[in-house]
Amino acid sequence: MPELPEVEVVVQHLNTHILGGTIQTLTIHRSDIVRTGHDLIPWFHKAKVTHVRRIGKCVIMSCQRSQKTRYLLSELGMTGLWFFKTNLSTSPQHIHCQITLSGAKARELHYWNPRRFGRLWLFETAGLEAFIQRRFGPDALTISLEEFCDLVQSTRGQLKSFLLNQHRMAGIGNIYANEILFRANVHPDAQGHKLRRTSCLRLHQTMQKVLREGIESGGSSIRDFRAPDGSQGHFQKAHQVYQKDGMPCPHGCSTLITRFQKERSSFFCPSCQKKR
DNA sequence: CGTTGAACCTGTTTGC
């Protein structure tokens, strides 16, 4: 579910609501949800949350206790959410981790993830750095034009696959890949190294604009996505091609949006999106 | 090294 904009929204909420809070309990309800760092769980008792940030589609909470910093990294997968427990509590099923915080920021935070794609990692500094290094390319929101063009031009395969490949560039998922390619008039199957520089430039500009708009709209709530306070995003209202197959192209070319399934569903306008 | 496609999970929607 959550791509870069949704994860960014989650991080903004967490920064507003839990920064400075002290962890009273960190409870794991199924141990296989923690990929590495089981032995660090007790360390987090009485640690203070000092920083929350995003990298790619992951949320990283930095915690401090007795001059040391440890990290709780979470990947949300397709259906993962962090949310605050409320009186109108949801079913306890699929809540795999609970964090209770005390202090001015007293809260109970739940990690909910029915499909369990997405896990948690507990790290010390070296482990976190190694993880980030081996897993993420440059961030899609901040990558420079030059670096982006270099990556695109060294891509033999299809551009949509490139956009989805977190090792090459981090943050984009299926919704935003489709929306970006449509708005930049690039065919999902276009080969990276065949793209003209002008198209490359347009793709870079469009990508960062769409991601920023997604964040400003609070993300895309298609089915499950909610911010930690339960609020929905509304970027789905601005979707032009994602799940719009059979609808007329919003560019007014009178062609219908087409869907094709390879690995992930692609939605595009056969008239507006050219391979080069 | 880069790319592709099946596998991993549960829940909901679609189609016969």
Add this chain to the structure above:
DNA sequence: TGCAAACAGGTTCAAC
């Protein structure tokens, strides 16, 4: 209505 297949925002790992 009932059941099975298709599909869903992601990552991994083996194979090319």
